[in-house]
Amino acid sequence: MTTQWPFPRDEFPSTVQGLMSLWGGFDEPANVTDSGCEKRYEVDVNVTERGTSVLAVTKQQWQALMNHLKEEICECNEFEELTWIRTPQCALMVTKDKVVVTSSAVTLLHLLVAPLMELCNTMGTVQWASFMRKNIASPWEPDNEMNHVMASEYAELKQAFPQGKSFLIGPLDGDHYFYFVFDALNRKNGAVLENDSQVNLVMYNVAPEAHQSESSNGKVVQTCTPLDNKADEYEALRHFYTCGQRCVTFETNATSEAHGDRIVKLLEEYQPDRFTLITLFDPATVVAQRYAKGDRCGLDKFAKYKTENCFTNEFAHGYTVRKTVFVRAAI
Template identity: 30%
Template sequence: NSFCTLLQMSTSNSTAGSPSQVMAAVFDAAFPSRGDVTGPEKRLEYDLQARRAEARVDEAVLRKIADTFSLPIEECVCADEGCCLLAETGLVLYTASRIIITVDMAVELHAAVPAIVAVLGDAGFEAEWASFTRKNTVCPWDGRGTAIAHEYAVLKECFPGGSPFVFGPVDAHHYFYFVYDNINRKSGVVESDVQINVKLYNCTATEGMVTVGSRSIPLDGDSRRQAVAFHGSTYETLRIKSLPQGSVISYETNAEASAALPQLAKQISTLRPDRITVLMLMDPHSETGKSFASQRSVHLDTFGGYRLANRMSNTFEHGYAVLKASFVKV
């Protein structure tokens, strides 16, 4: 009842602002304690549509993006296929006409989205497709989970045509997923992208290496804790965060599932995480998307020694799908 009363009071105020701003204010009043830091990571993807012929992204543009949320850059890795700024708290990646940002939960990435959109606008781009993802471990209506309401408010202002989704059990490991689709499909565009995001929780192994491309990161924490590798049109990123209960490892690639997940399974057998979560986007013309649509394997059955905790998917209007699955150690 108190929540409904707050909503009525807010919406009756003519100076309250847009509906999304009203909702953020309502959640502020209902749950004063903000800042969910229970998950490992937030992610923003911005697929680029050039508005003018001279539009381009270079290292200087990436650094301007990093400045919008004060990312303390430690390393810049550039190749013909793309460029990546690496820091202890996150990374900014440019490859294949898209910007990908992943940061620690303590970074209020959503607050920087308007400035990021402005930087890319100045560089000559608008969003063809965009998504914001938060790996969450508490109920959005819990007092610890109210940041989602603020994220939604900002994202809806920047991308009015976007929509929010929740993948997974609402009061446990799930993803808040906001997606904006502005793709012009009248031009006969072929959609064949794959995005695979994997989180490994409470990795108890303290010795050995995690490998990305030609780079290996020791698990003892004495060296840099993030890496990127480019392989032609595909990329891999890796981030390791040490917590008292064990390391949390975040891995991302745009390779097909048939290539990426069996290789990852070999490393999982060494890392021995307590829990695995996978979030996978599959375009309809990708090998992975075709397998999913025909109910064939997308190689999530390759994690030996783990059982499925939950799995859910959503197929969007234009045929691409998002699949979320969680596994726990047997």
């Protein structure tokens, strides 16, 4: 049974949910049927104001946060500059000034939007946040609740970050990203160095022998590996099934220029029929500077694959989100 968020039409809405109810309403998701792949929520904190670190948050505090999703912590690995936390459907990558939460599509990740923001505000000022979800089908498919889930996500995000902006990157009828970004960075007098990198890869119909067998039973297999060159850099992998497809996702925040080489190795290992690549490089990164000169750093062409479509979203402050779909080329 679903519940609605009605709002009297003779009163000015006090919430985003109330405003949306005046536009026709939307239901709170009940069965959480969704044709997406993965969701991602990131919060960046200015910890220099108070001399704190997000790494100081305890395992008990993280569990209290994950209680909003009814997820129990299965594993918590603490490294020098990185903490990785795993639950059955989610993973958290924590550095001194950043939290990244990834989840499966069936997880209502938007329920963490406000609680995580509030937790981070105890460490410092939230200066940047993003929420991203990868969709396979149109949001209006009649056999799932994706439209209600996305409406709930948007409402929670706008309630927490009223100045945030939302984008749809890719074809409307599927294989696109819903991307929400809140940017309150203080860029006056070079107050912040923007040198973050984000690379996400979604591989579909991967080779059976390369796919973790546990995920066929509804279990998600997740790993996170700290990188040797930088203590707060990592690579994360997730094996799962969605819409009958064997899928593997990959994420890294490495600032290396060798992303293209790393992706080539992943493609050789997993042999996907198709894959989606989405990248975000801050303007101070070497990759962004090479991009500005027309050098794509090996991220635009891959042997045995051809480009199906490519979308680029350029932001005012010099960083760019680029999303490309590659399909296996006919022999």
